[in-house]
Amino acid sequence: MPVTVTRTTVTTTTSSSSGLGSPVILGSPRALTQPLGLLRLVQLFSTCVAFSLVASVSAWVGFMGNWCMFAWCFCFSVTLIIIIVELGGLQARFPLSWRNFPITFACYAALFCLSASIIYPTTYVQFEPHGRTRDHEIAAIAFSCIACVAYATEVAWTRARPGEITGYMATVPGLLKVVETFVACVIFAFISEPYLYKHRPALEWCVAVYAICFILAAVAIILNLCDCTNVLPIPFPSFLSGLALLSVLFYASAMVLWPLYQFDERHGGQPHRRTDPNCRNSHTQSVCPWDCRLAVAILTAINLLAYVADLVHSARLVFVRV
Structure with missing residues (x-):
């Protein structure tokens, strides 16, 4: 049921x-x-x-x-x-x-x-x-x-x-929205240094993906917390399904581009931690730039899975409504 x-x-x-x-x-x-x-x-x-x-x-x-x-x-x-x-x-x-x-x-x-x-x-x-x-x-x-x-x-x-x-926030899609926004905030913390992506269009696109998807998920949460989902021009379940689908597509592109341009030497990446000059002598430093790149790649994968699960549950809500 x-x-x-x-x-x-x-x-x-x-x-x-x-x-x-x-x-x-x-x-x-x-x-x-x-x-x-x-x-x-x-x-x-x-x-x-x-x-x-x-x-x-x-x-x-x-x-x-x-x-x-x-x-x-x-x-x-x-x-x-x-x-x-x-x-x-x-x-x-x-x-x-x-x-x-x-x-x-x-x-x-x-x-x-x-x-x-x-x-x-x-x-x-x-x-x-x-x-x-x-x-x-x-x-x-x-x-x-x-x-x-x-x-x-x-x-x-x-x-x-x-x-x-x-x-809505007590349902699985609602709780997934919380996870998605929280993971995005952690990603923002790891990419707070612009040199990790600046002047590299593919990586700048990834940063844009994180920001856009975070804003969309945050809007869905705020609409529910303020009890004003009826202001939307389309049914709220349809809005959620479209949001989840768009986010899955965006994150799928980031899941490909971020690791490719951060860890593939052919695209200017550094495949190993020791190849990052900022990490070679960081035995007293818990996190160096290469670690940030790896953390963002892992968090991108986690959020992609969250959005896929969100899409499945949101589509189910639309189906039940129909």
Whole structure:
């Protein structure tokens, strides 16, 4: 039985389905005693401890450290807002669709904490001598992993089930949109240095692909969060299918061109890490330009697979609608 996606209308109620088989009490402290409420307390506590441990020893200097600290602080702040809204029963006054917002954030938060749990140990802990600072960093990583599992559990609990009437972001295509935009943001971080693609038309096209597909996916997410999919001149499922098809074609071209012009010597590429002069003496540098090129190639493949899966599910929604 297919999942039915509806336009969200939130009204003030005393309970709401959490996808756990039992109602969540809203507008009452009892909301925190329900499974989803307890899970959000775990998220709040673990992200708070993670950034507090790192901040207490000032171990977050540099771009990677700033990213990890932002991830933990952002997740903590928005989780706190969600708890306050549910405790106060303020869903009807919240400016975004409440059917779509919590699960969208939970998916992003899981990815944020996952990236922080990988980036922080590889850029800080392995270079830190034994001592108080290193102990704090290891503890922060542990709590970051706990937060990642907690957010992923919320996504698994609250995603759409067959036969449920739900918001688009709780469906598989909606969650894939989150993954697509997040992976694109990571790609942008790796290609932040223009020399990786500047004055090379094929690679500049790849960068354009990443930007265009990111914008299109972000527009789909924003339309759902703002509950204004009806402003489109065509049915929303058809819009999603066309978007997914276009993105698959764009990413397929990037999947061919990026590795070809970055790693093939016949097209000016560098097939091995040692052939990159900026990486030859980088034993103290965790990421060099060749590593960035490889990371972008891998992330391009991941996003291509995500868009293919998105296309399959979006086309199924159109078929069901017809």
